[in-house]
Amino acid sequence: MNKKNNKNRRWYAAVFLMTVMGMGLFTSCDKAVAEKKDPETIKVYGETIAELTAPPMVPRPVGDRAATKLKIEMEVIEKEMEMADGVTYNYWTFDGSVPGSFIRARVGDEIEFTLKNHPDSKLPHNIDLHAVNGPGGGAEATFVAPGQQRTFTFKTLNPGLYVYHCATAPVGMHIANGMYGLILVEPEGGLPPVDREYYVMQGDFYTEGEYGERGFQAFDMNKAIKEQADYVVFNGKVGGITGENELYAEVGETVRIFMGNGGPNLVSSFHIIGEIFDTVRLEGGDLVNHNVQTTLIPAGGAATVEFKVDVPGELVLVDHSIFRAFNKGALGILNVHGKENTKVFDDNFEAEPYNPEPILGSAPIEDGEPEEKAVEVLSLADKMERGKTVYNQTCMACHQTTGQGIAGVFPPLAESDYLNADVTRAIKSVKHGLSGEIEVNGNIYNSVMPPQALSDEDVANVLTYVYKNWGNNGTEVTTEMVKAVN
Amino acid sequence: MKTIFRLAVAIAVMIQSQTFGQSESMVKIEGGSYLPLYGTEQEVVVGDFLMDVTPVTNQDFLEFLQENPQWKKSQVRPLFADSNYLATWPSDDSYGANLPSAPVTMISWYAAKNYCEWLEMRLPTIDEWEYVAMASATRPDGRQEAGFQKTILGLYEAPNTYKNEVGTTFRNYWGVEDLHGLVWEWTMDFNSIMIGGESRKDSAGGGNLFCAGAAVGASDVKDYAAFMRYTFRGSVKAKYAVKNLGFRCVKDLPADQNKN
Numbered sequence: 091m092n093k094k095n096n097k098n099r100r101w102y103a104a105v106f107l108m109t110v111m112g113m114g115l116f117t118s119c120d121k122a123v124a125e126k127k128d129p130e131t132i133k134v135y136g137e138t139i140a141e142l143t144a145p146p147m148v149p150r151p152v153g154d155r156a157a158t159k160l161k162i163e164m165e166v167i168e169k170e171m172e173m174a175d176g177v178t179y180n181y182w183t184f185d186g187s188v189p190g191s192f193i194r195a196r197v198g199d200e201i202e203f204t205l206k207n208h209p210d211s212k213l214p215h216n217i218d219l220h221a222v223n224g225p226g227g228g229a230e231a232t233f234v235a236p237g238q239q240r241t242f243t244f245k246t247l248n249p250g251l252y253v254y255h256c257a258t259a260p261v262g263m264h265i266a267n268g269m270y271g272l273i274l275v276e277p278e279g280g281l282p283p284v285d286r287e288y289y290v291m292q293g294d295f296y297t298e299g300e301y302g303e304r305g306f307q308a309f310d311m312n313k314a315i316k317e318q319a320d321y322v323v324f325n326g327k328v329g330g331i332t333g334e335n336e337l338y339a340e341v342g343e344t345v346r347i348f349m350g351n352g353g354p355n356l357v358s359s360f361h362i363i364g365e366i367f368d369t370v371r372l373e374g375g376d377l378v379n380h381n382v383q384t385t386l387i388p389a390g391g392a393a394t395v396e397f398k399v400d401v402p403g404e405l406v407l408v409d410h411s412i413f414r415a416f417n418k419g420a421l422g423i424l425n426v427h428g429k430e431n432t433k434v435f436d437d438n439f440e441a442e443p444y445n446p447e448p449i450l451g452s453a454p455i456e457d458g459e460p461e462e463k464a465v466e467v468l469s470l471a472d473k474m475e476r477g478k479t480v481y482n483q484t485c486m487a488c489h490q491t492t493g494q495g496i497a498g499v500f501p502p503l504a505e506s507d508y509l510n511a512d513v514t515r516a517i518k519s520v521k522h523g524l525s526g527e528i529e530v531n532g533n534i535y536n537s538v539m540p541p542q543a544l545s546d547e548d549v550a551n552v553l554t555y556v557y558k559n560w561g562n563n564g565t566e567v568t569t570e571m572v573k574a575v576n
Numbered sequence: 577m578k579t580i581f582r583l584a585v586a587i588a589v590m591i592q593s594q595t596f597g598q599s600e601s602m603v604k605i606e607g608g609s610y611l612p613l614y615g616t617e618q619e620v621v622v623g624d625f626l627m628d629v630t631p632v633t634n635q636d637f638l639e640f641l642q643e644n645p646q647w648k649k650s651q652v653r654p655l656f657a658d659s660n661y662l663a664t665w666p667s668d669d670s671y672g673a674n675l676p677s678a679p680v681t682m683i684s685w686y687a688a689k690n691y692c693e694w695l696e697m698r699l700p701t702i703d704e705w706e707y708v709a710m711a712s713a714t715r716p717d718g719r720q721e722a723g724f725q726k727t728i729l730g731l732y733e734a735p736n737t738y739k740n741e742v743g744t745t746f747r748n749y750w751g752v753e754d755l756h757g758l759v760w761e762w763t764m765d766f767n768s769i770m771i772g773g774e775s776r777k778d779s780a781g782g783g784n785l786f787c788a789g790a791a792v793g794a795s796d797v798k799d800y801a802a803f804m805r806y807t808f809r810g811s812v813k814a815k816y817a818v819k820n821l822g823f824r825c826v827k828d829l830p831a832d833q834n835k836n
Binding site: 168169170180209210211212213214233234235236237238258259260263298308309311315 | 660725726729730732733734735736737798800803804806807808810811812816817818819820821
């Protein structure tokens with residue numbers, strides 16, 4: 091073992107020396123540097139068991155290692171997992187996660203790929219790796235019944251970031267149930283080093299119940315065919331990269347995200363709120379773009395995005411087809427810790443009143459006594475009706491249709507201990523807004539809710555509606571109670 | 577001479593009644609024609625036959641093994657069963673913790689075929705099996721019924737159903753049970769329609785790696801449940817033993833009863 095390591099080390103040193111010498115020799119001759127050897131002729135050295143990682147982590151970079159015979163074993167597992175708070179789904183997975191394990195290879199590697207199908211699987215499966223040059227990308231070669239395994243080999247000829255997925259009929263259903271992942275083929279010498287690397291994949295899901303409907307949700311074939319997704323998520327579920335799953339970086343670090351899109355149907359307009367991609371390797375290939383706000387990621391495609399994080403705070407990953415982010419779950423957090431840098435970003439300013447001059451020619455302000463608006467006394471039923479309307483117009487975008495919120499981002503109003511504990515606090519939050527850290531049902535939220543421009547009546551209506559729904563304590567909030575809170 | 581004739585009639589009647597005794601666990605399927613998902617562009621004709629109401633159980637199979645020891649797991653020839661054969665049975669003569677009336681699984685096609693032949697029956701053909709399986713509770717062809725396919729897809733997705741007892745799913749128009757929702761089932765000619773696993777190509781009807789003629793386009797690209805059955809069949813070989821793959825037998829009707 092030691093001997094082998096030594097040998098490897100010596101070998102690496104030799105390669106390194108040669109590379110340095112080579113660079114020295116060719117600096118004056120760009121053409122020679124650009125000229126690459128035919129990847130098919132790249133020699134492989136030794137055998138290596140591939141390191142595989144579940145998202146959002148990625149294996150170690152290949153660095154300057156030589157091409158090798160890389161052995162990969164993956165297992166198909168069908169299992170029930172959480173799609174959102176209180177919602178479960180029967181996922182079909184590569185290695186038990188959605189997306190499946192991240193594979194990291196270099197150009198010239200000879201990959202020996204074994205696909206195992208767990209004996210408890212109900213169905214046969216296979217894998218089509220877009221990094222393969224050959225029929226079906228390995229689909230036929232790996233078509234495997236439950237309780238069987240099959241192997242095939244391929245040589246990585248093209249560097250890039252590639253999607254893999256199951257291609258068994260009905261193929262859309264296998265992908266819709268979570269059978270996809272990424273394989274990275276690094277160029278010789280590896281990608282330029284960065285401080286942090288992450289693995290994120292978007293996917294759309296089609297469930298019998300609407301978004302957020304609790305309990306087990308079965309796959310809905312008709313919605314899938316119509317391409318009407320209930321969920322559009324990162325890393326397989328709502329909250330896949332928020333809360334305890336959020337990504338992390340420190341100010342000044344460079345971050346690289348290997349971003350894929352499993353589909354099956356939707357194209358992603360990938361964007362990070364509050365960040366600009368310094369570099370995008372478009373579609374996972376050689377074409378590099380700089381200073382990009384939003385990059386398109388096709389279904390069954392990928393892109394590598396790189397950026398330096400300059401200031402602390404929460405960066406929000408979204409599909410900028412923005413209803414997907416707000417209402418279907420396509421939301422993630424990259425939490426950046428570190429020192430403020432006011433040169434780059436400064437928000438330490440107090441809000442000031444803003445009174446535009448009355449516009450000339452506009453209707454004159456009426457003189458006389460302001461009309462005392464008759465306060466209508468609504469019946470409870472009317473109040474609930476009105477409250478529902480206010481909720482749907484004002485609150486639903488964040489707190490969601492049934493008050494379930496979005497894990498780690500928007501706290502739930504359903505069965506909410508925070509809400510039920512203190513009605514005065516609730517009124518105050520709606521009237522004057524709420525910011526800073528709060529704990530709701532055991533989860534910490536640290537965000538900002540702006541004051542809501544609602545009449546006192548409507549605050550009473552909407553709060554009554556919320557308190558009388560979704561397992562809350564049924565408090566009826568009156569206009570007087572709202573008036574009394576300052 | 578007359579006596580001998582009478583005796584022969586009496587014996588024939590006895591045999592007849594025995595046959596009927598045996599077929600209480602079977603029901604008659606009236607043949608017809610229909611368009612299956614794969615394998616043909618024209619309707620196929622299925623004749624009348626008898627079919628087991630439920631899949632063969634562990635207890636049934638144990639009895640088969642007592643009389644046919646060459647199919648016990650320690651004695652079966654590797655050519656006829658892979659190493660998963662009866663893997664959940666602790667020994668040759670016990671199905672262990674498996675329920676006696678749960679469907680027997682982890683049996684090869686050869687074993688299933690021999691079991692049926694032992695009872696003077698046979699495995700159903702794909703066309704026969706699919707013909708019976710398209711029946712809903714109320715109609716011989718329920719494929720266009722609202723919710724029928726959704727129900728079946730739901731049954732297919734439920735995990736570990738092979739552990740359940742037979743007769744626990746639904747009884748269809750013919751009186752046959754558990755065609756969907758317990759286990760996949762071997763058919764006589766399971767490998768006659770080659771699905772290569774490259775499903776996109778298969779469904780497009782392009783040249784198939786294994787057998788170009790077999791992979792014609794599917795007749796109904798929305799019949800996901802049928803796709804799942806056909807791909808399953810395409811993924812197995814006759815010696816495979818799979819945890820959620822069992823079987824049932826069918827029997828041709830005596831010639832004088834097959835008048836339809």
